[in-house]
Amino acid sequence: MSTLTEQQINQHLREIQEWNLTNDRFIQRTFTFAEYMDGIRFVHEIGSIADEKDHHPSLQVEYGKIIVSLTSHDVGGLSERDFDLAQTIDRVYQKRDE
Numbered sequence: 469m470s471t472l473t474e475q476q477i478n479q480h481l482r483e484i485q486e487w488n489l490t491n492d493r494f495i496q497r498t499f500t501f502a503e504y505m506d507g508i509r510f511v512h513e514i515g516s517i518a519d520e521k522d523h524h525p526s527l528q529v530e531y532g533k534i535i536v537s538l539t540s541h542d543v544g545g546l547s548e549r550d551f552d553l554a555q556t557i558d559r560v561y562q563k564r565d566e
Contacts, residue, residue, distance in 0.1 A: 470547065490537070497558075510561065521553060523538075
């Protein structure tokens with residue numbers, strides 16, 4: 469697996485519009501929740517998925533929001549794996565409204 473080019477990163481960011489590039493090495497999104505425990509359940513669910521994929525996001529837990537940051541430490545930047553997990557996390561977040 470290798471890092472993505474700037475062009476590839478920009479293309480992927482158009483597909484996951486609520487994620488932002490930070491420090492040229494991470495993609496990050498803030499998810500909001502009405503209740504603290506809703507955020508904790510979200511962390512638990514995406515944590516389980518990430519562990520199955522052997523790709524572990526950085527998670528910041530605050531009241532009413534969870535900040536998720538993704539990068540591929542083993543390749544020193546962003547890879548396809550980061551964007552795949554971002555899309556999966558987005559689906560988990562959207563599913564909670566169904």
